[in-house]
Amino acid sequence: MASVPSLNQSEKKKKKNEKNHKLSDLKTLGLQLLSSRAHINNLPLLLTFLSPSKPPQYVLEALLSLQSFFITVLPSLPSSSKPAADVQDDAELIYRTWLRSKFDELVKSLIDVAVSSECDDTLKEIVLDAIMEFVKVGNRGKFHSALYHRFLQSIAHSSTPVNTLIALLVKKYFNHLDVRYFTYISIEKLTRTFEAEYMFGDRSVRIDGDDGDHSRKGVEFIHIVHSIISSIPPLENSNQSDYTMWVESGDNKVLSDNQEAKQLKMRKNDEEVLTASKIVRKMKPKFTKAWISFLRLPLPIDVYKEVLVILDQEVIPYLSNPIILCDFLTKSYDMGGVVSVMALSSLFLLMTKYGLEYPNFYEKLYALLVPSIFMAKHRAKFFQLLDSCLKSPLLPAYLAAAFAKKLSRLSLVVPPSGALIIIALIHNLLRRHPSINCLVHRENVSESKNDDSTSKEVAKGTDASEVEADTPNMKPGIDRFNYEETDPIKSSALRSSLWEIDCLRHHYCPPVSRLVLSLENDLTVRSKTTEIDVKDFVAGSYATILGQELKKKMKRVPLAFYQAIPTSLFSASDFPGWSFNHEHSEKNIDGSDHLPAKRQRVESS
Structure with a gap:
């Protein structure tokens, strides 16, 4: 068995050899690492090339080699990089614990590359695929929720734009049932942590357009979390067999409750196994907790408006108990202006479909009728709702x-x-x-x-x-x-x-x-x-x-034609009961009796 290199020796060789390696050398190092344990010292060296500052070709070559290596050894690695005190003499366990620490370094490097603004979109997509592959195989056949949460946490707290990364997640992974499920869990954890750290004083700062006591970083966090949670497709009421799982738990098909119970009895730790049918049953509570915890944050005015736009169609129908939004919506409706207009749709839905009682609803609706509402962005939806609200025969x-x-x-x-x-x-x-x-x-x-x-x-x-x-x-x-x-x-x-x-x-x-x-x-x-x-x-x-x-096709086209030359701008019939006795002087300003040339032409005709 090859001896495990010390950290000091690895650090000394990093700077010395880092600049001397060519792309072909990286391929050789990767082949050697995959061929024999004797070349395990190549592992720390390859890790040094997983950096946003490195050329994309070098990052890609090092990633391919390291990903191939860890995919095969991950199932046998311990869950922690710290060995227990009573097994310090077990060389094999120490070796695998060291590998675990290197895997944690690999994950950290991949996340840094993914959220970096220096890397192009193609490399980010490859890095994202590698991270999600480790999520699939890194937890012994179960979804690696800790690694996925760590990845989402880095995205949410990133100081650089992550729109491309979120778009890739939506396009490639949010169609999987378990990815949506654990995304909701992570969002709830992230928002609760943020609320505990940043929420101080009155929450009315959410709509005043100013950050108040909240830092710019906190506002960016809210924007990113909103981008993620609003991009997750809702769980439609369709056939459960249509759902796909990113991490298959052995159930290629959705089983009945009896079949699932029998299969779970044959497994160990069956309480940790999440099948598609289990996730479907638990999705609505997780969806509800994620959205409610997000709506408790001090939302900036632009995010606040975007949330109100989608609330009635994409959020309320999928909540466990939509009435829990009554306080949020009534406060929004009481604020007046465009916020009240945008909250009207969701509030009306709660009143008509879920039995919400709001005594002053029509008084508030009456106050919204101002001239500016006819030029508002969301006036179309508002007037349709206004017509629906005034339809009741009991009015x-x-x-x-x-x-x-x-x-x-x-x-x-x-x-x-x-x-x-x-x-x-x-x-x-x-x-x-x-x-x-x-x-x-x-x-x-x-x-x-x-x-x-x-x-x-x-x-x-x-x-x-x-x-x-x-x-x-x-x-x-x-x-x-x-x-x-x-x-x-x-x-x-x-x-x-x-x-x-x-x-x-x-x-x-x-x-x-x-x-x-x-x-x-x-x-x-x-x-x-x-x-x-x-x-x-x-x-x-x-x-x-x-x-x-x-x-429109005009049958008769109006022409600017007068049978008699008009002598005034308005006719006498336009002002019934008025009389105009002012005598027009035929003299010019200079006192002469000569008429203007245009007047002479009119009279001569």
């Missing part, structure tokens, strides 16, 4: 009227695409809630001593027409609707009318005026019409409206 009349009236007022200040959405929403509200039809046409607006008495009476169940019949008339032209009021019941919407929609008859954008005319026709012939699909209008913009108009 009080004062609440339906408040939403209809506020949307009507907003139609005067929003772009044409927003006006189209508003007309569609009001059309659906009028069809669903006949109790607010009094808003359609009202020549004289009524008032009472208490402005919000009507709303309160309707809230108690009194019909809107009965309340209005008991109130005295007042001068026309005064709208009792309070646009600035945040509480719908105090807005006096039932004391107003939808006069703003009537103004849209003369809108400068033809699609808006046409839709208003169709709204009037639909309300008179209800039996032959249906609700408008808001989805057809939510993605509108100036560009889409212009594109639709350009595609």
